[in-house]
Amino acid sequence: MMKASGIICATVLLTACGQSTDKVPSGDPGSAPIRIVSLDYCADQYVLALAERDQILALSTESQDDYSYYKEEAVGIRQVRPRAEEVLALKPDLIVRSFGGGPRSTRLYNSAGIPVVQIGWTSDFASVRDVLTEVAKPLHAEARAEIIIADFDERIAALPDASSGQSALYMTPGGVTSGTGTLIDQMFTAAGLSNFETQPGWHDLPLERLVHDKPDVVAAAFYQSIHKTPGAWSPARHPIAQNTLESQNTIPLEGAWTACGAWYLIDAVEALADGGVAP
Known part of the structure; x- marks a missing residue:
């Protein structure tokens, strides 16, 4: 590599x-x-x-x-x-x-x-x-x-072929997540994970669903700043989102890996494939 x-x-x-x-x-x-x-x-x-x-x-x-x-x-x-x-x-x-x-x-x-x-x-x-x-x-x-x-x-070819059977939620400091039909969605698939967010495109974190349903993995982009979100009203600051970060298997992703949707996204895929395996 x-x-x-x-x-x-x-x-x-x-x-x-x-x-x-x-x-x-x-x-x-x-x-x-x-x-x-x-x-x-x-x-x-x-x-x-x-x-x-x-x-x-x-x-x-x-x-x-x-x-x-x-x-x-x-x-x-x-x-x-x-x-x-x-x-x-x-x-x-x-x-x-x-x-x-x-x-x-x-x-x-x-x-x-x-x-x-x-x-x-x-x-x-x-x-x-x-x-x-x-x-x-x-x-x-x-x-x-x-x-x-x-x-x-x-x-990509070196990644494990089998799915882990685990779901993953992409979370940003701005409280945005990515659903189906996106590059993040394909990133999860390549890492052997399924996207917790089933709605297509980009939108706010599904806080109501997170009350009663949790992903197996949280892919936390810009992890170092996830707890000091710039927007006071960001969904990422909500206690439900914070509890999800603290209670689930959270895999920190460097912001640079996913910031521009380019070839170096493979670093994030590998981190998820390594950290998202079942215990």
Whole structure:
């Protein structure tokens, strides 16, 4: 199994062996971008995983926060706020974004002659692979994406085949959970668990149901902050939710694992598969 730093090291070696070190001047449509700017922390992860360090001009101001999966790799790289005047002043040759800058930012930067890579939505493992592959193309990083996907698939294949028969509830500090038809739902299935929340999509924790019915496992995202929820009215602060956290088998998930619905979600899958087995 290859973790984050191992994958990056492997792909850097592959790129160094397979490409000339000479840079093609920016502006050549056939050249790799050399002044990449990322506008949000989800985009940061793709840029850090796929681009060479000297291709990255700037990352978001959240690139080193706890919920940034590649926060250690982001150290030492310039940060920029997703404000048009600040981004344009850097003269990037490629912008990568998920949500940063707002819905009109792509049109604005395109009008300035700057291409924008919009990271797509992922709802299952297939779309995780597809989005990574598509983002890699304008970065000229297809080989790196293939390595990441191969590692992702290898780790999925290594998971136990049998279901544990246990149910799992996804819980966030904001009191939100994820039901069927979502990437979190597929995460549970891959880990051998069934989703306690049977309603599709994302919504508030089912507090009324938790009064008389409990999941076998609580998958607590952003676990370190789950007891100090930012919203005073968040369902996660309700005594029923707190009791569920304390009384059930709670598996802490690092916020970075699930924050952006990307390939590194496999870390959460493995943690659930290891911690959700029947005693």
